[in-house]
Amino acid sequence: MSNHETQHITARRKFLTLMAQSVGFSALGGMVWSGYLAEAKAAPLILRPPGAVGEMDFLRLCIKCGQCVEACPYDTLSLAKPGDNKPLGTPFFTPRNIPCYMCTDIPCVPVCPTGALEESRVSRVIEGVNELDITKARMGLAVVDVESCIAFWGIQCDACYRACPVMDSAIVLEYRRNERTGKHAYLVPIVNSTMCTGCGLCERACVTEKAAIHVLPLEIAKGAIGGHYIKGWDASDEKRLETQSSDVTTRTKRSEKSAQDYLNADEEVFK
Amino acid sequence: MKTWIRTHRFTLARRVVQLSILSLYVAANAYGFMFLSGNLSSSLVMGTLPLADPFAILQMFAAGALVGIDVLLGALVILLFYMVVGGRAFCSWVCPMNIITDAANWTRKFFLLDKSVERKIWLSRNVRYYVLALSLILSFVMGVSAFELVSPIGMLHRGIIFGMGMGGAALLCIFLFDLFAVKHGWCGHICPLGGFYSLVGRLSLVRVKHDHTVCTSCMKCKEVCPEKHVLGIVSKSSGTIVSGECTNCGRCVEVCESHALFFGVRNYINTNVGEKNDE
Numbered sequence: 001m002s003n004h005e006t007q008h009i010t011a012r013r014k015f016l017t018l019m020a021q022s023v024g025f026s027a028l029g030g031m032v033w034s035g036y037l038a039e040a041k042a043a044p045l046i047l048r049p050p051g052a053v054g055e056m057d058f059l060r061l062c063i064k065c066g067q068c069v070e071a072c073p074y075d076t077l078s079l080a081k082p083g084d085n086k087p088l089g090t091p092f093f094t095p096r097n098i099p100c101y102m103c104t105d106i107p108c109v110p111v112c113p114t115g116a117l118e119e120s121r122v123s124r125v126i127e128g129v130n131e132l133d134i135t136k137a138r139m140g141l142a143v144v145d146v147e148s149c150i151a152f153w154g155i156q157c158d159a160c161y162r163a164c165p166v167m168d169s170a171i172v173l174e175y176r177r178n179e180r181t182g183k184h185a186y187l188v189p190i191v192n193s194t195m196c197t198g199c200g201l202c203e204r205a206c207v208t209e210k211a212a213i214h215v216l217p218l219e220i221a222k223g224a225i226g227g228h229y230i231k232g233w234d235a236s237d238e239k240r241l242e243t244q245s246s247d248v249t250t251r252t253k254r255s256e257k258s259a260q261d262y263l264n265a266d267e268e269v270f271k
Numbered sequence: 272m273k274t275w276i277r278t279h280r281f282t283l284a285r286r287v288v289q290l291s292i293l294s295l296y297v298a299a300n301a302y303g304f305m306f307l308s309g310n311l312s313s314s315l316v317m318g319t320l321p322l323a324d325p326f327a328i329l330q331m332f333a334a335g336a337l338v339g340i341d342v343l344l345g346a347l348v349i350l351l352f353y354m355v356v357g358g359r360a361f362c363s364w365v366c367p368m369n370i371i372t373d374a375a376n377w378t379r380k381f382f383l384l385d386k387s388v389e390r391k392i393w394l395s396r397n398v399r400y401y402v403l404a405l406s407l408i409l410s411f412v413m414g415v416s417a418f419e420l421v422s423p424i425g426m427l428h429r430g431i432i433f434g435m436g437m438g439g440a441a442l443l444c445i446f447l448f449d450l451f452a453v454k455h456g457w458c459g460h461i462c463p464l465g466g467f468y469s470l471v472g473r474l475s476l477v478r479v480k481h482d483h484t485v486c487t488s489c490m491k492c493k494e495v496c497p498e499k500h501v502l503g504i505v506s507k508s509s510g511t512i513v514s515g516e517c518t519n520c521g522r523c524v525e526v527c528e529s530h531a532l533f534f535g536v537r538n539y540i541n542t543n544v545g546e547k548n549d550e
Contacts, residue, residue, distance in 0.1 A: 026405050033405070033421070037413045040420055059415045060336035063327055064425060065313035066433050070300050079429055081436025088420050089312075089429055113313050113321060113342040114331070 040087045044220060047093050047198065049077055050100065050137035051109040051122040055219070061116035064089030068108040068117060074101050077108065093139075095200020095215050102134045102165050102199050135166055140198030141221040142171070142191045142213050149212035151188045154178050160189050160213045163205035170195040171202060189213065193222065281521025282373075288364050296432045311365070311428045312419070313342055321345030326467040327419050333410035334417075350471060358472030362458060362465050363497075363520035367431065368424050371442060372458045375449035376497070385454060394453050396500065396516070399466030406463050418463055455497045458518075465518075473515035478537045479524060483509045486531035492523035511537055 041059060049068050052058050068091050069077045076098045080086035093100060109117045109132075123132045142160075146152045164171045171189050178184040189202075191213075200215045231237040276283070292307070299308035308315050313323040323345030331338055353361060363369055379385065402418075409417035419425060423445050426438035449456045458465055481504055488506040493499045501514035502523060524532045 022401050026401055029402075030405055030409060033417065034409055034413055037409065037415055037417060037420060041413065041415055056414065057336070060331060060334045061338065063313045063323065063331070063338075063342060063416075064419060064429065065309040065323075066300070066429065067309045067313070067315065069433060070308055079433045081430070081434055081438060082426055082441060083437030087415075089425055111315075113309075113315075113323065113339055113345065114336070115339040 043086050044217060046080075046086050046090075047095065047140050047200070047215060047217060049091055049093070049108050049117055050102075050106060050134060050139055050197070051112075051117040051119060052139070053116060053118055053121070055217070058116050059087055059090070061114045062090050063114050063116075065113065066091070067111040067113065071107040071111045073103065073107065074098055076100050093200070095203040096211055099200035099204045100137075100139060100197075101201070102137070102197065104132070104134055106132050106134055106137075135195075135197060137197045137199070138218060140200070140215040140217050141193055142196050142198065142200075142202050142215050143221050144189055144191060144213045146188075148208055148210070149189070150208065151186065154180065154184060154186055156187060157207060158187060158189070159205045159207050160202035163201045165199060165201060166195050166197065170197065278525050281525050285364050285520065286370070289367060289370060292365060293367055293428065293431055296428070300432050310432050312425065313345060320348070322349055324464075325350040325471070326464050327416060329467075330406060330410040330416035330419060333407045334414050335411070353468055353472050354475060356476055358475035358477060358519050359465070359468040359515060359517060360472070360477070360519045361468050362462075363518040366424060366464075367427050368445070368462075369458065371427070371446055372449050372455070375446045376455065379450055379454060384451070392453055394456065394460045396460055396498075398460050399463055399469070402461060403463035403466040422464075423457075424462070424464060459497050469515040471515075473513075476537050477519060478535060479512040479517060479519065479521075480533055480535040481505055481509055481512065482531050482533075483507060485529045487529050489528070491526045491528070492532055495522040495526050497522070505532075511535070513537075 041056075044055070046055075048055070048058060049072075053061060064079065066079050066089075069079055076093045077091045078093070080088055080090050080092060082088065084092075086092055106122055109119055109122055112118075119130075119132070122134060122137050123130045124136060125131075149157075151157050158173060161167065161171050161173050169192065171191055173187045174190045176186040176188060178186050198215045198218070202213045203211045203215055206213050227240075230240055295304075295307035296310055296314070298304040299306065305318055306316070308318075309322075311324060312327050313321070315321055321341045321344055323342045325346040328338060328342065328346040353359070357364075385391075406418035423438075423441050426441050430436070430438040430442075445457050449458075453460060481502075483504070483506055486506045490506075492505055493502050496502055497520065498514070498516045498518060501512050501517040504510050504512070505523075519534075521534065524534060
């Protein structure tokens with residue numbers, strides 16, 4: 001049925017066409033725009049100020065005002081500029097250049113207007129009073145590259161150990177026998193992830209050309225064991241068994257007899 | 272010289288306001304003079320009064336963020352100011368991008384580009400509202416403030432206060448776009464923040480008014496106006512320029528030789544007196 005000539009172009013049709021047209025343009029623009037946003041969000045190698053909420057929430061909450069940057073007395077923090085390849089305008093620090101000196105009054109956190117930096121994450125309650133405690137900060141985790149760390153070669157170096165503000169706790173020196181010489185000891189730095197704040201003073205102090213100890217964001221530095229491993233030698237961990245459900249049937253089909261079946265069924269073996 | 276000052280009196284005042292605000296931010300970051308700290312996204316006046324960009328907060332809401340009370344209060348202060356008093360004055364009196372796009376437009380005029388281009392690229396002035404809607408939709412879908420992460424305005428004021436990086440390249444692109452591609456392209460067509468303040472400032476009190484009985488129809492006002500469609504009543508009837516897209520920049524007022532255009536307060540109470548064209 002062809003009634004194109006007689007069909008009246010109504011105001012409603014015009015409006016709907018205009019809407020459709022703008023949907024078309026918006027789709028193209030949205031594609032390019034969201035592509036950039038996805039890339040920007042995916043930049044994971046970034047160290048945030050102390051007290052920062054998780055990275056996904058941080059990107060939501062940070063209004064990019066730079067008040068934490070202004071509050072920092074050491075110029076540690078800066079706002080990501082175009083060319084830094086980090087989400088634009090968000091605060092970060094590069095410990096090899098300027099680490100976080102872990103001020104006890106933490107000036108950068110209370111000035112945050114949106115709650116992207118939370119005071120509760122860097123304070124503890126002492127006798128009912130909230131007190132700032134910078135050692136609770138978890139900006140990242142120091143990781144040692146044992147191949148480029150000269151202490152692992154047997155050369156005495158405790159630069160990172162001595163630079164650490166949580167000395168002998170976040171980094172400890174482990175004594176090991178040097179089998180190569182037979183009469184010396186290795187004094188190797190070992191990072192304790194439960195104490196390390198990620199301030200980066202160790203990275204700054206490291207004597208190698210490129211730091212052998214460097215701070216990584218926690219999500220990148222840490223693995224996750226999963227709940228199904230239990231330390232049988234640890235009484236408190238073993239207690240988790242009591243709360244586990246007894247239903248531990250395996251769901252994959254082949255696991256029941258397949259261990260025997262695949263041997264019996266394999267005729268090649270008996271030839 | 273005297274006439275030049277008279278025909279640029281609001282432009283000069285706007286530059287002073289724009290540069291003073293930026294200088295205060297720079298002074299806070301570089302020298303610790305904490306009268307106005309932060310930047311145009313969120314700031315603190317004398318360490319007490321918070322201010323915040325309501326459009327940024329809107330995007331953060333769309334992204335699913337529960338923001339602190341300080342910044343909400345700050346956004347409310349700014350929102351109420353432009354809603355009740357200033358209209359779209361942010362664009363011409365505060366935003367530093369205005370300096371760049373005005374420079375592009377001046378250069379455009381100097382080289383007679385408008386007259387020498389045969390086929391002008393037509394871009395709807397409503398694009399800004401679509402970009403505004405899109406930035407809220409993308410904020411919701413992607414879980415980040417979509418416009419804030421790409422905003423050239425942010426690049427500019429953060430660049431001036433905290434260090435420019437490669438941001439200069441983006442600003443050069445805006446300058447070239449306004450200079451060669453579309454007249455008043457960024458501020459008058461695309462910028463969603465301009466669109467946001469156009470909607471917010473629709474009912475504000477400070478307005479340009481027109482007296483058509485003394486108008487000589489020289490049309491100088493329409494020549495200089497960055498949003499010239501708002502001057503529809505000029506030379507036809509007396510009244511108030513009511514469009515929210517008027518930035519209250521005062522260019523039309525300063526070039527008018529017959530005082531047919533002037534700033535005034537919108538009359539909501541007695542709409543019969545000289546306000547026949549209102550709404």
